[in-house]
Amino acid sequence: MILNPLPPAPSSPPPSWYWSLPYAAVALFVATMAALLWLTHRQDTEEQRATLINDVLWMEQNLGFQFDRNNSHLTQLGPELLKGGTLSSTTQARLRQALDPESGLIRILWLHTNGEVRGAQPPYTDSHLVGEAGGTFPSSSAHRLSRSMGRPVYSDAYAVIENQTQFEVHVPIFDGGRYLGSVVGVYSLNNMISRQVPWWFSERYRVSVANNLGVEIAAKSRVSPLSSLAYEIPFEPPGHGLSLNVTAYKSEVRWIPLLLMGSLGVLAAAIVWSLWQLRRHMQRRQAAEQALRAEHAFRKAMEDSLNTGMRARDLKGRITYVNPAFCRMVGWSAEELVGLLPPMPYWAPEALERTLAVHEMVLGGNAPPQGIEIRLMRRSGERFDALLIEAPLIDSEGRHIGWMGSMVDVTEQKHAQELYRQQQERLQATARLVTMGEMASTLAHELNQPLAAISSYNTGCINMIGKGDMSPGELSGILEKIGKQAQRAGQIIRRVHAFVRRSEPKCEPVDLNAILREAVGLVEPDAQRRGVSIHQDLAEDLPTVAADPVMIEQVAVNLIRNGMDAMADAPRAQRNLHLGTRLQDGMLILSVADRGKGIPPEVAEKLFAPFFTTKEEGMGMGLNICRSIAELHRGRLSFEDNPGGGTIFNFSLPVQP
Numbered sequence: 182m183i184l185n186p187l188p189p190a191p192s193s194p195p196p197s198w199y200w201s202l203p204y205a206a207v208a209l210f211v212a213t214m215a216a217l218l219w220l221t222h223r224q225d226t227e228e229q230r231a232t233l234i235n236d237v238l239w240m241e242q243n244l245g246f247q248f249d250r251n252n253s254h255l256t257q258l259g260p261e262l263l264k265g266g267t268l269s270s271t272t273q274a275r276l277r278q279a280l281d282p283e284s285g286l287i288r289i290l291w292l293h294t295n296g297e298v299r300g301a302q303p304p305y306t307d308s309h310l311v312g313e314a315g316g317t318f319p320s321s322s323a324h325r326l327s328r329s330m331g332r333p334v335y336s337d338a339y340a341v342i343e344n345q346t347q348f349e350v351h352v353p354i355f356d357g358g359r360y361l362g363s364v365v366g367v368y369s370l371n372n373m374i375s376r377q378v379p380w381w382f383s384e385r386y387r388v389s390v391a392n393n394l395g396v397e398i399a400a401k402s403r404v405s406p407l408s409s410l411a412y413e414i415p416f417e418p419p420g421h422g423l424s425l426n427v428t429a430y431k432s433e434v435r436w437i438p439l440l441l442m443g444s445l446g447v448l449a450a451a452i453v454w455s456l457w458q459l460r461r462h463m464q465r466r467q468a469a470e471q472a473l474r475a476e477h478a479f480r481k482a483m484e485d486s487l488n489t490g491m492r493a494r495d496l497k498g499r500i501t502y503v504n505p506a507f508c509r510m511v512g513w514s515a516e517e518l519v520g521l522l523p524p525m526p527y528w529a530p531e532a533l534e535r536t537l538a539v540h541e542m543v544l545g546g547n548a549p550p551q552g553i554e555i556r557l558m559r560r561s562g563e564r565f566d567a568l569l570i571e572a573p574l575i576d577s578e579g580r581h582i583g584w585m586g587s588m589v590d591v592t593e594q595k596h597a598q599e600l601y602r603q604q605q606e607r608l609q610a611t612a613r614l615v616t617m618g619e620m621a622s623t624l625a626h627e628l629n630q631p632l633a634a635i636s637s638y639n640t641g642c643i644n645m646i647g648k649g650d651m652s653p654g655e656l657s658g659i660l661e662k663i664g665k666q667a668q669r670a671g672q673i674i675r676r677v678h679a680f681v682r683r684s685e686p687k688c689e690p691v692d693l694n695a696i697l698r699e700a701v702g703l704v705e706p707d708a709q710r711r712g713v714s715i716h717q718d719l720a721e722d723l724p725t726v727a728a729d730p731v732m733i734e735q736v737a738v739n740l741i742r743n744g745m746d747a748m749a750d751a752p753r754a755q756r757n758l759h760l761g762t763r764l765q766d767g768m769l770i771l772s773v774a775d776r777g778k779g780i781p782p783e784v785a786e787k788l789f790a791p792f793f794t795t796k797e798e799g800m801g802m803g804l805n806i807c808r809s810i811a812e813l814h815r816g817r818l819s820f821e822d823n824p825g826g827g828t829i830f831n832f833s834l835p836v837q838p
Contacts, residue, residue: 214442229410229429236382237412237427244377248418251286252333252352254279255364259354262291262300263362276302279366285373287347290365296324299362324363327351335419338370338392346370346390346398348419368419370399386427393422490567490588493574498523498544501583510567510590512560529564532556543571543584554591565592690725691733693762693769693834700737701760704745712753713745718761726769726834732810733834736818739807740773740830747777747827767836768816774829779822788820807832 258279261272268276280286280302290301327334328351336349348368354361370390378388378401389400416423450457490507494500499522503515511518511527518525528536532555539553552570559565568591574583642660701715708715741758748756759774780788788804804818811818816834823829 210446214446217442226410230412233386233410233412233427233429236386237414237425240378240382240388240427241414241425244373245418247285247377248350251279251284251366252350254284255289255333255350255352255366256354258289259291259352259364260356260361262289262364263354265299268300273302282372283376285368285376286366287369287372288367290367292324292363292365294360294362296363323349323351324365327353327363328360331355335421337421338398338419338423340398348421350419374399374401384430386429389426389428390416391424391426397426490590492586492588493583494586495583496544496581498540500525507588510559510565510588511557527557527559529556529558539569543586546573548572565590566595567591688727688729691728691730692725693723693733693771694719696730696733697737697760697762697771700734700741703734704738704741707742708745708758711745711749711756713748713756713758715741716757716759718759720761720763723762723764723769724836726814726836728814728834732813736807736810736832737771737773739804740771740832743804743830744773744775744777744828747775750778751776764836768833769836771832771834772829773832774823775827776823776825777827779826780820780828785820 254275258272258275261275262268276289279289288301288303291299293299323334323336331353333350333352336351338346338348340346346369348370350366350368352364352366354364374388374390382388383401387401389397391397411426411428413424413426416425488506490510491502491504492500492507493502499520500518501520503518505515508514508518513526523537523540524533536555536557539555542548542553548571550570552568554566554568557565557567568589569586570588571584571586573581574585576582642663697717697719701717705715741760744758745756748758755776757776759772761772761774763770763772808818811832811834814834816832818830818832820828820830
């Protein structure tokens with residue numbers, strides 16, 4: 182890839198005094214506009230403050246009128262409420278009128294001369310919760326003060342449930358100088374602020390009430406205003422240190438003055454527009470040159486630091502760019518590679534056909550996203566394996582102009598994978614030999630029986646021939662028995678040889694039931710010695726699976742022997758091992774269920790870990806190898822608790838398509 186040359190260095194800038202005059206003019210213009218804006222803002226603030234004071238005085242006067250009306254209603258209701266007896270319908274109607282939500286009163290009580298509650302509307306019976314400190318009225322300072330002064334007196338504000346604040350007005354009632362009792366009006370400060378502040382006032386201001394400690398106890402709105410314009414007056418009545426705080430919301434922006442001043446700014450900017458545009462053009466050019474140099478240096482440093490080979494080709498397959506990592510990988514320089522068409526010098530001759538097929542597949546747009554492994558050659562002739570990932574190369578206008586490929590040397594990785602595979606194969610063969618070693622005494626005993634029978638039949642046959650009293654029919658029967666015993670011994674040897682032989686892993690269609698029967702035949706003598714009964718529940722007409730038969734038999738033998746080991750301490754009658762096969766969700770499952778003690782949780786966490794074993798002489802590799810074999814065949818090895826006690830191991834393999 183050939184980059185465009187960098188732009189030439191910019192010409193010498195003009196002298197500094199050349200730019201000072203327009204800057205001075207712009208600075209003077211900005212200062213003038215700022216002064217005008219400040220003066221306009223100050224005038225608006227003063228007007229808003231004057232409006233705020235007028236509105237607050239109006240609201241104060243409106244609240245005072247409401248308090249006076251309520252006191253007048255309570256004074257008029259007093260004689261009728263305190264005369265005793267049932268309230269007339271007229272009195273009840275006047276009570277309801279006095280308790281109108283717009284009045285701010287939420288309850289009216291009338292008290293006896295000794296301060297006891299004689300009645301309330303709405304009904305109220307708990308006198309201990311009435312009054313300033315929650316006490317009874319005789320101890321209330323407002324009650325005593327109103328009686329002594331002979332006029333309404335307001336109490337301190339006090340908090341009640343649900344974050345509400347209330348206060349009271351005590352109105353003494355006299356008849357010809359004789360004190361008849363008091364009428365108490367209970368105000369909800371929250372309701373009064375909410376009802377008495379009109380909607381137009383709430384749109385402009387936030388109204389709140391604070392106590393003598395400056396703590397807000399009631400508010401018209403919970404929205405905090407952004408403006409700092411506020412006004413505070415004493416809340417009289419009820420007084421007692423309460424203050425009424427009114428804060429203005431942020432006023433609307435006055436667009437007409439701003440538009441006028443903006444127009445002036447546009448006209449003034451037009452004076453220096455030509456010079457300003459010229460300087461901006463020069464600055465942009467300098468910035469573009471600097472950005473181009475920085476981007477070029479960054480891309481170069483990034484490409485040089487990569488360990489992944491990068492190669493770009495056009496639509497015909499011609500190399501247009503290679504990075505240093507690609508050059509180090511193949512041994513040719515960028516100058517030697519750029520511009521070449523296939524076949525490339527780094528293509529290995531023995532893999533030329535496959536490499537050319539991969540090349541055609543990439544140019545056809547059919548390259549797999551996970552990449553392709555190919556065999557390549559260095560300049561020195563050394564071969565190496567590479568993982569090639571190709572993607573379309575798109576230019577800035579969205580056109581497909583070629584292919585961009587990344588290449589990673591995976592030779593060491595493949596070598597490590599091959600070593601791992603060989604080690605796993607050796608480990609599996611060793612595990613099979615260890616298994617046969619553990620079963621050697623049982624197999625020797627099982628093999629000795631047919632050999633002893635052959636020897637006995639042979640001796641008897643010789644003796645009878647020597648006496649001359651053997652008929653051909655008797656001889657034929659003895660020889661047939663000798664043949665059966667020989668077949669039995671040969672079958673045992675064949676199974677052992679097939680199990681322990683070491684061969685290259687192969688994948689072929691196998692019958693899981695047949696492999697399981699072979700495994701059972703191999704471990705059956707050991708099961709008889711241990712007193713374990715093996716029950717087989719094999720599903721019929723199972724499909725074949727693609728697998729290595731020796732590996733699958735190794736898994737079956739290991740799982741069967743582990744099941745027998747798990748039941749070593751169980752009573753002989755409970756040593757039942759159940760083997761089964763089934764087809765489920767596209768998987769062929771081999772299950773081995775024992776009746777042992779089960780697997781504790783602390784053991785289950787490490788059951789498949791290498792070298793972990795619960796046996797005194799175990800290697801701790803059996804289940805780990807079984808799981809590796811399952812994963813190699815794209816299967817799974819798992820276990821679960823047996824409902825009847827013990828453990829069930831499930832070995833699953835995908836069905837061959």
